[in-house]
Amino acid sequence: MVRDAPPAFHIMAKPSGAICNLKCAYCFFLEKERLYPDSDFRMSGEVMEEYVSQYIRAQQVPEVTVAWQGGEPTLMGLDFFRRTVEAAAGHAPPGMRIAYTMQTNGILLDDAWCEFLRANHFLIGLSMDGPRELHDANRRDKGGQGTFERVERAARLMQRHQVDFNMLCTVNAANAGHPLEVYRYFRDVLCVEWIQFIPIVERINSDGSTLMQEGDKVTDRSVDPAVWGDFLIAIFDEWVHRDVGKMFVNYFEAAAASWAGVGAAMCITDETCGNALALEHNGDLYACDHFVEPAYLLGNIMETPMRELVASETLRRFGDNKRDSLPRYCRECGVLFACRGECPKNRFALTPDGEPGLNYLCAGYKAWLGHIDPFMRTLTDLLSSGRYADEIMGILREQENDQRKAFAAAGRNDPCPCGSGRKFKHCHGS
Ligand code: SF4
Numbered sequence: 260m261v262r263d264a265p266p267a268f269h270i271m272a273k274p275s276g277a278i279c280n281l282k283c284a285y286c287f288f289l290e291k292e293r294l295y296p297d298s299d300f301r302m303s304g305e306v307m308e309e310y311v312s313q314y315i316r317a318q319q320v321p322e323v324t325v326a327w328q329g330g331e332p333t334l335m336g337l338d339f340f341r342r343t344v345e346a347a348a349g350h351a352p353p354g355m356r357i358a359y360t361m362q363t364n365g366i367l368l369d370d371a372w373c374e375f376l377r378a379n380h381f382l383i384g385l386s387m388d389g390p391r392e393l394h395d396a397n398r399r400d401k402g403g404q405g406t407f408e409r410v411e412r413a414a415r416l417m418q419r420h421q422v423d424f425n426m427l428c429t430v431n432a433a434n435a436g437h438p439l440e441v442y443r444y445f446r447d448v449l450c451v452e453w454i455q456f457i458p459i460v461e462r463i464n465s466d467g468s469t470l471m472q473e474g475d476k477v478t479d480r481s482v483d484p485a486v487w488g489d490f491l492i493a494i495f496d497e498w499v500h501r502d503v504g505k506m507f508v509n510y511f512e513a514a515a516a517s518w519a520g521v522g523a524a525m526c527i528t529d530e531t532c533g534n535a536l537a538l539e540h541n542g543d544l545y546a547c548d549h550f551v552e553p554a555y556l557l558g559n560i561m562e563t564p565m566r567e568l569v570a571s572e573t574l575r576r577f578g579d580n581k582r583d584s585l586p587r588y589c590r591e592c593g594v595l596f597a598c599r600g601e602c603p604k605n606r607f608a609l610t611p612d613g614e615p616g617l618n619y620l621c622a623g624y625k626a627w628l629g630h631i632d633p634f635m636r637t638l639t640d641l642l643s644s645g646r647y648a649d650e651i652m653g654i655l656r657e658q659e660n661d662q663r664k665a666f667a668a669a670g671r672n673d674p675c676p677c678g679s680g681r682k683f684k685h686c687h688g689s
């Protein structure tokens with residue numbers, strides 16, 4: 260029996276394929292150019308129309324997000340996106356709201372772009388890795404020049420035009436050791452409220468490229484697992500003491516959802532995959548943006564209806580494999596409910612007892628998720644009793660004041676008031 264497509268699914272469309280006006284050192288997509296050797300990497304009007312109409316008609320929910328990504332989508336020019344909005348409006352049934360998102364490096368944005376993005380309520384993801392030296396370490400143009408100034412200019416321009424945007428920050432070997440510099444730059448200098456962090460894990464293939472999700476070695480640019488955990492912990496600690504309700508970080512929102520048991524806020528924290536597909540410029544539909552590889556090609560929407568491809572057994576197997584391939588070490592892990600083994604693309608490490616399939620970033624997730632557990636329990640208690648999440652900051656201040664008083668009153672040989680079980684003189688009193 261052929262199963263039906265799910266009532267809602269998400270596709271990231273790549274109208275310019277892998278083509279970009281920058282040459283960021285860690286970009287996992289630039290090499291995908293090799294998959295389409297004779298292509299001009301421009302989505303035709305015909306493919307765009309077909310994509311938008313099939314995608315909107317396949318959704319059985321009141322709001323649909325049309326998402327554009329790259330490569331660099333702005334290379335398609337503003338007129339292309341004007342036509343996409345017209346096409347979407349033309350195909351949306353009465354009562355359906357269409358939301359638009361676009362990920363960009365910001366280089367080509369100008370007043371005309373911003374007026375269009377604002378008028379059509381686009382949500383923009385602006386790629387930036389933090390302050391100048393940390394950003395320019397990897398995000399360079401084809402001439403090898405850093406792009407920091409141009410991206411900061413794009414952020415200011417969008418702010419002036421009141422375009423809704425958030426920061427998309429990769430965490431790599433260059434910036435992972437500077438969590439608070441990165442976070443405070445976005446919060447205090449750029450004055451943005453939403454940050455999405457993405458850990459860079461580049462697997463080296465047997466031919467030396469990083470084209471496929473193969474190989475168990477990573478490039479020097481990749482983030483170290485323990486440093487990744489420390490990065491999240493440092494920013495979380497600052498956030499939970501002063502920014503709850505004011506700053507929004509994808510990993511913290513996802514953790515809160517996991518602790519509250521309200522479902523997954525990111526695909527990596529979901530039990531299964533298969534709900535976040537990628538569409539190439541020529542209509543080829545892949546199981547996921549991170550698996551644009553021949554083995555994960557579902558078909559082409561110009562030949563087979565998208566609904567059929569999304570309902571396919573191939574996609575179901577791909578999705579279920581995330582849950583079904585977890586090693587025992589994960590299945591018995593205390594934070595499985597919040598980690599879910601993260602993304603299958605990063606599962607190339609061995610568990611301590613030698614079973615394959617452990618996530619390369621496991622040590623970082625274990626440390627971070629263990630660290631936030633008491634805070635997340637307090638947050639969940641607040642929300643489930645009808646109180647506000649930001650009340651946690653006052654609770655922590657009170658706890659810390661009480662603890663300071665207890666430290667001041669503790670004798671050298673008393674048990675440490677922090678609850679470690681050690682004597683005060685060997686713990687906080689040392
Ligand atoms: S493969 Fe990774 S990125 Fe793709 S849907 Fe699954 S968890 Fe998300």
Ligand code: SF4
Pocket residue numbers: 588589590592593594595598599600601617618620621622624625
């Ligand atoms: S923290 Fe490590 S062991 Fe636990 S579920 Fe995540 S990857 Fe698996």
